Amino acid sequence: MKEKKEQDTRFEKFGVVSFTAITKVNDFIDYLEKGKLAGTRCKKCGKLYFPPRADCCECLSSEMEWFEVEGKGKLLSFTRLTYAPVGFEKVLPYTLGLLDFGQYKVFGWISKDIPEEELKVGMEMVPEVIRLEGDRLLYHFVKAS
Amino acid sequence: MGGRVAIIGVGQSAFVRAYPGSLRELAFEAFREAIEDAKISPKEIEASLICSAPEYDRQRSPAGVIAEYLGLIPQPTCYVETVCSSSTTGVIMAYAMIKSGLYRIVCVLGVQKMSELSSMEVQERMGRGADIQWESPFGTMMPAYYALYARAYMDKWGLTSEDLAQVRIKSSIYGQINDKAVFRKAVTMEDFLNPESKFAEPVASPLRVGDCCANADGSSCIILASEEVAKAVCEKPVWILGVGSAAEAVTMTGRPDLTEGLRVARIAAEKAYRMAGITPKDVDVAEVHDCFTIAEIMAYENLGFAKPGEGKELIRAKETYKEGSIPVNVDGGLLSKGHPIGATGGSQVRTIVLQLRGEAGPMQVRDPEIGLVHNIGGVGLYGNVIIMGR
Numbered sequence: 001m002k003e004k005k006e007q008d009t010r011f012e013k014f015g016v017v018s019f020t021a022i023t024k025v026n027d028f029i030d031y032l033e034k035g036k037l038a039g040t041r042c043k044k045c046g047k048l049y050f051p052p053r054a055d056c057c058e059c060l061s062s063e064m065e066w067f068e069v070e071g072k073g074k075l076l077s078f079t080r081l082t083y084a085p086v087g088f089e090k091v092l093p094y095t096l097g098l099l100d101f102g103q104y105k106v107f108g109w110i111s112k113d114i115p116e117e118e119l120k121v122g123m124e125m126v127p128e129v130i131r132l133e134g135d136r137l138l139y140h141f142v143k144a145s
Numbered sequence: 146m147g148g149r150v151a152i153i154g155v156g157q158s159a160f161v162r163a164y165p166g167s168l169r170e171l172a173f174e175a176f177r178e179a180i181e182d183a184k185i186s187p188k189e190i191e192a193s194l195i196c197s198a199p200e201y202d203r204q205r206s207p208a209g210v211i212a213e214y215l216g217l218i219p220q221p222t223c224y225v226e227t228v229c230s231s232s233t234t235g236v237i238m239a240y241a242m243i244k245s246g247l248y249r250i251v252c253v254l255g256v257q258k259m260s261e262l263s264s265m266e267v268q269e270r271m272g273r274g275a276d277i278q279w280e281s282p283f284g285t286m287m288p289a290y291y292a293l294y295a296r297a298y299m300d301k302w303g304l305t306s307e308d309l310a311q312v313r314i315k316s317s318i319y320g321q322i323n324d325k326a327v328f329r330k331a332v333t334m335e336d337f338l339n340p341e342s343k344f345a346e347p348v349a350s351p352l353r354v355g356d357c358c359a360n361a362d363g364s365s366c367i368i369l370a371s372e373e374v375a376k377a378v379c380e381k382p383v384w385i386l387g388v389g390s391a392a393e394a395v396t397m398t399g400r401p402d403l404t405e406g407l408r409v410a411r412i413a414a415e416k417a418y419r420m421a422g423i424t425p426k427d428v429d430v431a432e433v434h435d436c437f438t439i440a441e442i443m444a445y446e447n448l449g450f451a452k453p454g455e456g457k458e459l460i461r462a463k464e465t466y467k468e469g470s471i472p473v474n475v476d477g478g479l480l481s482k483g484h485p486i487g488a489t490g491g492s493q494v495r496t497i498v499l500q501l502r503g504e505a506g507p508m509q510v511r512d513p514e515i516g517l518v519h520n521i522g523g524v525g526l527y528g529n530v531i532i533m534g535r
Contacts, residue, residue, distance in 0.1 A: 015282020019273065050398060051279040077300075077403055079292035080350040081284065086266060088284035096289055098397050105398040109283055116350065121300040138282070 013137050017087040024054035027066065032137040035129045037069040039104060050104040072124040072144040073099030073106060080116050091132075097141055099125055109140035148372035150243045151382035152533065153250075154183025155495035156366040159325045160483040163260035164362035168204060169214035171364045172256040175488070176215045179366035185250070185378060187216040190368070193252040194239055195224050196231035197487030200270045201259050211254065226487075228274055229436065230522030231255060232365055233490030233529035237388045239369045249371045255491035256364040267360055274523050276395045288357055288437065290397070290524035292349035295439035297403035299351060302454035304442060306351055310337040311460045312438040313344075313355050313480055319467070320481025322507040325492075327361045327483030356438040361483025365491025367498075381502045386423070386515070387532040389416025393525050400525075405453060406443030409528025410519055414448045417517075417530040425449030428471060428532070429513035430500045432493035434521040435478040441465075444519050445473070448530070472510045475500075490520035494531065501535050 009021040010029040028051075031038040039050035044061035050069065055062045078097040088094075095110040097119075106127060110119065124144035132138055156178025158164075164171045172195075180187060193215070195208035204210055212222035227234040232255030239251035259267055275285050298304055317332035336344040337355055344355030375382040391412035394400055401408050418424060425448060433444035445456035450471050459465050465473035476482060476496040479489060497516035499505040518531045 011278075016284055018282050019277035023278065051276075051396065077293040077297040079289050079296060079352075080347070081286070081289055082347045083286070083288070083349070084284050085281075085286050091284065094284060096283060096285065096293065098293060098403075105400075107280055107283070107397045121297060 013135070015136065015138050016091055016132060025052040028052055029137065031066065031068070032129050032139070037106070037127045037129060037139055038066045039069060040064040041067050048103045050106055069101065069106060069127060071101065072126055073101045073141070075119065075121055075123045075125055075141070076100050076105070077121060078110055078119050095119070097125070099127070099141060109138065111140045111142045114143065150240050150385050151370055151372065151375035151379065152367055152385065152494070152498050153370045153375050153379040153382055154179040154185070154366075154368035155498045156180070156182060157325055157488070157492050157495050158364040160327045160361040160363035160485055160488070160492070162327060162361060164258055168202060168207060168256060168258045169211050171258055171362060172211045172254055173214060175256070175364035175366035175491070176252070176254060179252070179368050183368045183379070185368070190217055190220060190250050190252045191248040192220055192242065193217045193222040193254060194235040195222060196226070196235040196253060196255040196491070197224070197257050198226060198228045198231060199224070200273070201257060201262060201267070201486070203261065211256065215254070217252065227522040227527040229434070229484065229486050230490050230520040230527045230529050231487045232367070233494065233518060233520040233531060234390070234522075234527070236367055236369065236490070236494055236531060237390060237529060240385050240388055243369055243371050249374050251369050253367045253369065253491060254364065255366070255488040257485035257487040258362045259360045259485060260362050264360065274526070279396055286349070287524060288352050289349040291437040291439055292352045293397060294403050294406070294443065295351050295437070298406070298439065298443065301404040302457070304457045306337070307334065308442070308457045308460055309356055309438040310334055312435065312441045315460065315466060316435065316474060316478045316480035319475045319508055320477030323477045323482060326477045326481045327359055328477070328481045352437060352439070358436050358479040358484045361485045363483065363485035363488040363492070365488040365495060367491050367494050383498045383501045383533050383535065385531065386534045387417040387419070387421030389413035389420065389530045391528050393528075395523070395526055406447045407521060407525035407528060409525050410444060410447035410521060410530070413528040413530040414519070417532045418449070421532040423515060423532065427515050428517045429515050430475070430497065430510045431471060431473045431517040431519065432476070432496050433473055433478070433519040435474055435480050436484055436521070438480070440521070441473065441478065448517065448519055467508070467510055475508045475510060490518065490529065493518045493520055497533055501533060
């Protein structure tokens with residue numbers, strides 16, 4: 001009998017609910033496992049991508065390397081959800097935000113430890129990888145120290 | 146290249162919470178009205194475009210089933226999808242099909258029956274209208290994305306929650322006189338200020354229940370024809386003067402400055418104005434995609450009715466009311482009519498056609514010559530602008 005080829009479904013671990021199992025940028029999950037958030041850089045033209053991509057749409061190269069998201073981002077906007085899509089009811093309420101790092105932006109949760117009143121557009125924040133129920137991986141933003 | 150392209154017939158079903166019939170039967174309602182309006186036979190239609198968002202349908206490939214039910218076979222048909230802007234995408238494609246000389250009469254049918262799914266299931270599908278790999282795993286949904294635009298915009302330009310409420314209040318004035326609208330009650334500032342009121346309930350801060358349009362079932366139908374056909378069969382053809390479309394990054398990380406509204410709308414409007422050879426000042430009546438109150442304020446600016454940051458002045462001064470300098474959504478907009486995804490753009494086009502013909506009844510603005518439709522798919526993922534004239 002022909003042996004069934006094993007599939008790399010690491011990406012299934014991403015988020016409260018993952019809608020994607022197989023992607024060429026599955027190493028993103030390994031970075032999360034190490035507590036790091038990573039994007040990709042095109043080796044040919046140098047363009048930075050976050051979220052990471054396997055292919056560069058500027059120069060059509062697929063020669064990419066990983067870079068770690070470092071430093072502080074500026075909060076561009078945020079919203080606190082009191083309604084949620086199916087599968088997310090149990091994590092309500094939660095807050096989504098968008099951080100600007102200059103060359104790229106990062107979308108994610110904002111730490112539940114920060115009351116909404118303390119959030120301000122323009123404040124500096126940093127991403128932090130978190131582990132959810134069932135060993136799932138996600139990241140949120142905390143205040144920059 | 147051929148001559149001009151006209152709209153010779155328009156139709157719309159009532160937009161309702163739960164249509165008591167099947168998808169094809171719902172489609173038939175708008176179709177019959179448009180055919181009766183155009184005073185042609187279905188047999189004269191040379192091609193049809195069926196516009197909707199497929200994730201609400203149980204029927205696989207609905208275009209064929211609907212075309213059969215409407216009596217539009219064996220003429221060709223196909224499915225057109227850009228979520229909430231599907232039917233204006235259909236109108237623009239039909240324009241090109243006729244302009245090319247390949248067809249003379251094309252039917253654009255928009256339809257959506259959202260009530261087959263629960264509200265939560267609908268929200269789940271709407272979340273998946275965003276980037277399912279990178280953003281949906283955080284629990285995103287449409288109100289949350291527009292809320293991100295609203296927060297950034299309000300922070301920069303001093304727009305207030307009261308201004309947003311004023312958009313909904315205006316919408317309700319016209320929703321009450323539109324017998325095809327799903328929401329026909331008056332809305333007051335008190336509804337937003339009273340914390341006990343449903344309208345004041347937060348959904349995705351700073352947006353409240355009252356800032357969001359409702360899901361609905363509905364259909365719309367637009368029949369387009371070549372200049373030659375239109376002049377022969379139609380007493381009051383409405384001409385398409387300009388069209389424009391654009392697409393945007395799905396991810397919020399790929400978006401330009403959130404405080405500038407939707408780039409797709411700005412680009413689509415620029416293209417449509419250039420093609421029509423007009424400026425924003427020439428527009429007499431407009432339909433904009435007010436899926437959320439903030440969306441209407443951003444539309445004012447992206448369409449050039451107001452400078453960046455000054456959209457709020459239009460609503461504060463009631464300039465976008467029926468009697469104002471640029472009436473917007475005087476049929477109640479999505480906020481009052483409801484938003485049956487695939488049918489919405491066609492409903493907007495219908496409103497402008499009726500306005501330009503002087504047939505808009507209690508919603509009629511005074512003697513408009515040029516009208517504009519702004520229809521957005523997803524959260525500014527797709528944008529269409531269509532300019533029409535008498």
